[in-house]
Amino acid sequence: MPQFLDRREDGFEARFTELLGMKREDSPDVDAVVAEIIADVRTRGDAALIELTAKFDRLELTSATLAFSPEEIEAAVAKVPEDERAALELAAERIRAYHARQMPEDARWRDASGAELGWRWRPVGAAGLYVPGGLASYPSSVLMNAIPAKVAGVERLVVACPTPGGAVNPLVLLAAQLAGVDTVYRVGGAQAIAALAYGTETITPVDKITGPGNAFVAAAKRRVFGRVGIDMIAGPSEILVIADGTGDPDWIALDLMSQAEHDESAQAILITTDAAFGQAVVKAVEARLETLERHAIAGASWRDFGAVIVVRDLDEAAALSNRVAPEHLELCVADPDTLAEKITHAGAIFLGAYTPEAIGDYVGGPNHVLPTARSARFSSGLSVMDFLKRTTLAKMTPEALKAIGPAAETLAISESLEAHGLSVRARLDALNVGEG
Amino acid sequence: MPQFLDRREDGFEARFTELLGMKREDSPDVDAVVAEIIADVRTRGDAALIELTAKFDRLELTSATLAFSPEEIEAAVAKVPEDERAALELAAERIRAYHARQMPEDARWRDASGAELGWRWRPVGAAGLYVPGGLASYPSSVLMNAIPAKVAGVERLVVACPTPGGAVNPLVLLAAQLAGVDTVYRVGGAQAIAALAYGTETITPVDKITGPGNAFVAAAKRRVFGRVGIDMIAGPSEILVIADGTGDPDWIALDLMSQAEHDESAQAILITTDAAFGQAVVKAVEARLETLERHAIAGASWRDFGAVIVVRDLDEAAALSNRVAPEHLELCVADPDTLAEKITHAGAIFLGAYTPEAIGDYVGGPNHVLPTARSARFSSGLSVMDFLKRTTLAKMTPEALKAIGPAAETLAISESLEAHGLSVRARLDALNVGEG
Incomplete structure (x- = not known):
């Protein structure tokens, strides 16, 4: 009851x-173990990844078999029943259409001082998507993570998915294919997160890691945050x-x-x-x-x-x-x-x-990766914004600098940042603007 | 050279x-100390905050003096020279104008299936801004953090700023006033972050914490991430x-x-x-x-x-x-x-x-809180978006559900999530839609 x-x-x-x-939720304290795993992958690369996969997933890999081959993917997806393929295709299309509307606009304008201001959005270079293995290996999650990245224009998109004992859900591979994922690595756990963040001989590091995972994956994401971007820690x-x-x-x-x-x-x-x-x-x-x-x-x-x-x-x-x-x-x-x-x-x-x-x-159509544990108070579901970043733009004309430069100089001096002030002053002197 | x-x-x-x-950067491992400080503030509230402030900032406070009083703020800002006030006002106005343009649009549309989709942006309820004390206590940072929050529509905005030995930069208080900050607490370090995240008898917890700080502040922000939102960890x-x-x-x-x-x-x-x-x-x-x-x-x-x-x-x-x-x-x-x-x-x-x-x-006009340490690969400077969150919207008509419901049912079954499928099937049955 x-x-x-x-x-x-x-x-x-x-x-x-x-x-x-x-x-x-019990949050087992796996942080020490995860720190060791990350250090091991950073130091020994593929060798560590292969050993850890043998240990945790009972699967013997080599550097050459870390990723699924195109033939393996084709063979697997061929097994997907037609109704499931059609359903997944409809889902992919609807998710794509929804997220395409989220693409933010660049902006550029000139203000009253004559200054040109604005911003530009650009995609992150490469994104890595974590997909849990076993029971929680959901093809729908692959679509929900991968499609916003593709819509944002991410050039390289890889998936890491553990395949305990070699078992893989063909629908997961089909979802990755439909979403335009470039490579699927059959590795999981903290070792997969470490490989995505720091790279190994075989795995080129990515800039952003998203996707749900167990306590080890969550702890690893928290640890590599800063080195790469991460999405939320899902509860x-x-x-x-x-x-x-x-x-x-x-x-x-x-x-x-x-x-x-x-x-x-x-x-x-x-x-x-x-x-x-x-x-x-x-x-x-x-x-x-x-x-x-x-x-x-x-x-x-x-x-x-x-x-x-x-x-x-x-x-x-x-x-x-x-x-x-x-x-x-x-x-x-x-x-x-x-x-x-x-x-x-x-x-x-x-x-x-x-x-x-x-x-x-x-x-x-909307994303199903959403803020849990009351974090909707301050955070949003996954979107194309998670795979874009904004660069702000400013361009002063001599007139604009004359208008607003003296205030910058005053504030720099008040903050005891002399070189800041001098960098503005040198230009103002060339423009014959007297000291304030 | x-x-x-x-x-x-x-x-x-x-x-x-x-x-x-x-x-x-040397990253001193202060994590254990910070964990203790956070636990202490969570357990003992104001008492811990007051003790830690006496210890680290050599300042004796009571619950009643944790925050600056309006009179103290007025007295301090009255000392600011006119040219500095004018410069700060110009800065505030320009930062406000730039960030106002960042406000994203809500959206709602009906697609070919008849489904209504969209999203809405809402501000976080309350934000806490950390302002370092001493040398790096910059009024410009107060503006850069507080103004986007106000533009976003955050209802309650508080500042935490340590005042070692009681010393405070009047320009910091003026910047807080100009930006519309509600309360300025004279506490700093990990204890301030803990108080903002978990609350004490005197300090109501916030939903989002932003602002730069030393290694203790950074470690504390990393620890409370999830309980509240944080901005980046600045290098x-x-x-x-x-x-x-x-x-x-x-x-x-x-x-x-x-x-x-x-x-x-x-x-x-x-x-x-x-x-x-x-x-x-x-x-x-x-x-x-x-x-x-x-x-x-x-x-x-x-x-x-x-x-x-x-x-x-x-x-x-x-x-x-x-x-x-x-x-x-x-x-x-x-x-x-x-x-x-x-x-x-x-x-x-x-x-x-x-x-x-x-x-x-x-x-x-653009924000000066920007991604450091190569994180511009995947993250953006501070903006109004940091103080907003998106709620996605979906509304099916019976026709829309008829059109796309069967695909959802198929995928739910393929993921062995029976109740998911049944929740769709129950409606489809009422609409006389046969099984796929």
């Missing part, structure tokens, strides 16, 4: 705060559904379970203005849990971290949701657009009863 | 690679000047010194197509170093990390510059715009002889 909270009850605030602060998935009781309780139950089935640490919360509807959803969840393939995982998540919160009105629902800052927010209400206006923090909003969150995981 | 490299000489590549890989400053020999060697010398005077670890590099001009710049630097107030710092930086690189043409210059990915790039050439087109990685570009980098530090 999930928690049941009522906004009107005594002690609500304390219980809600506890829910917010709930620690859902377990979350969904918050706001419902006014107009929908089908079973639909909501399935939406909650579609997060819960990811991970025992996932969290599914329902906020509703209708207590009876809340009870009906709980009942529907129980019925669904009886037959769900992943009932053990989904059931544990629902029992340990699930919650149903009854509120007096949708304003209260929005206010509580903003305190949660959920990764996924479904608005299953009669007028979702009005309610959405009251939402300040959420990774993605799914509007109305016909937009289950699962649409967003695959074919909606 | 700086290094002198010539593109045509044997061994150039090895020497240039060495220059690129030069370690300019020592760098400038790269590309000159074709058309300018005044003394101007270039001053521009190089204006980076070198920041820090013994700063780096100033000249790339020129004209070897004689390169020698003239070196001579001009030597002459300037004789009288510069900060000649010890600037001289050490120039001697240890400075370089003059002679190339055959501007294409070579651009290619080498892109490998450096400098924080600041000055194009002191006859046609800077054409050369700028060849630049792929740089934090900020200053075009032409009348745009010394110091203009950008104060009054140009």
